[in-house]
Amino acid sequence: MNIIEAIKERRSIRSYDGNGLSDVEITMLNNAIAEAYSPFRGEVKIELLRFGLKGDYKPSTYGVIKGATDYFLICYAADEDSVLAAGFMFEQVVLNAWMAGLGTCWIGGTFKGSTFERNLSLPDNVKLKAVSPVGTPGSTRLLERVTHFVMGSQNRKPFDTLFFEGDFNHPLSPDSRFGEALAMLRLAPSSTNSQPWRALVAGDTVHFYYLPKSYLSLLDCGIGLCHFSETERFNGQKGDFFIASDYPAPPKGWLYLRSYR
Numbered sequence: 578m579n580i581i582e583a584i585k586e587r588r589s590i591r592s593y594d595g596n597g598l599s600d601v602e603i604t605m606l607n608n609a610i611a612e613a614y615s616p617f618r619g620e621v622k623i624e625l626l627r628f629g630l631k632g633d634y635k636p637s638t639y640g641v642i643k644g645a646t647d648y649f650l651i652c653y654a655a656d657e658d659s660v661l662a663a664g665f666m667f668e669q670v671v672l673n674a675w676m677a678g679l680g681t682c683w684i685g686g687t688f689k690g691s692t693f694e695r696n697l698s699l700p701d702n703v704k705l706k707a708v709s710p711v712g713t714p715g716s717t718r719l720l721e722r723v724t725h726f727v728m729g730s731q732n733r734k735p736f737d738t739l740f741f742e743g744d745f746n747h748p749l750s751p752d753s754r755f756g757e758a759l760a761m762l763r764l765a766p767s768s769t770n771s772q773p774w775r776a777l778v779a780g781d782t783v784h785f786y787y788l789p790k791s792y793l794s795l796l797d798c799g800i801g802l803c804h805f806s807e808t809e810r811f812n813g814q815k816g817d818f819f820i821a822s823d824y825p826a827p828p829k830g831w832l833y834l835r836s837y838r
């Protein structure tokens with residue numbers, strides 16, 4: 578499976594088979610953490626921890642996650658670069674896990690931090706902000722199907738309402754230069770499936786904006802930019818992200834994020 582197939586297939590997994598990761602899987606995932614890169618500076622720490630097999634101590638996701646014994650802890654500083662970098666880096670781990678047959682689920686809201694951070698030591702400015710179970714998917718239980726439905730998880734906003742060309746009145750053609758990378762961005766997971774990302778293509782440059790929906794929107798943007806960047810790299814493109822000194826003024830409520838050329 579290549580990265581594009583992984584992006585297309587991946588979905589959040591909330592039920593696991595109850596067996597912990599094998600040593601080989603743990604090594605592979607720790608390598609994925611070590612190799613995750615970010616074009617944004619910032620302070621990010623990702624840890625993979627085991628919380629005990631059946632009957633042992635279990636951290637709380639308020640019942641959302643079942644059967645998981647292994648969790649990633651995603652910790653980062655509060656500045657914009659760190660938040661973007663956290664989304665960008667951990668999503669690489671998510672996609673690597675999927676390619677190895679392992680499920681994950683970004684959890685930014687429905688977890689009790691104090692039950693996860695018992696053995697965690699962090700610099701003062703870096704905090705535990707999200708977790709994700711990881712393991713072999715179990716059978717889909719009713720709560721998972723309901724959560725999937727309530728979140729509208731399989732739905733994504735239409736391409737032509739997210740991405741524009743030249744100005745914000747003209748939808749981008751999916752067949753144009755950045756069409757595939759933006760189509761992969763569109764499939765990214767986001768908190769409550771809110772899909773805050775927007776983009777305007779101007780010549781050889783993509784200007785990214787976002788529509789803030791919650792305190793997790795910037796993290797969502799880092800995740801979306803990871804899908805965009807992974808697709809560009811897969812296609813042999815070598816663009817860079819940067820902060821433009823001049824960019825088209827967005828519609829009311831949208832915030833400028835970064836540009837890519």
Ligand SMILES: Cc1cc2nc3c(=O)[nH]c(=O)nc-3n(C[C@H](O)[C@H](O)[C@H](O)COP(=O)(O)O)c2cc1C
Nearest residue numbers: 588589683684685686687728730766767768769770
């Ligand atoms: C930053 C972030 C935080 C999330 N937090 C939660 C959460 O607290 N609880 C939960 O059940 N799902 C959470 N999700 C999963 C989303 O609901 C899910 O990604 C979205 O509905 C799209 O579905 P999919 O991942 O299956 O494509 C989160 C996703 C992201 C990206």
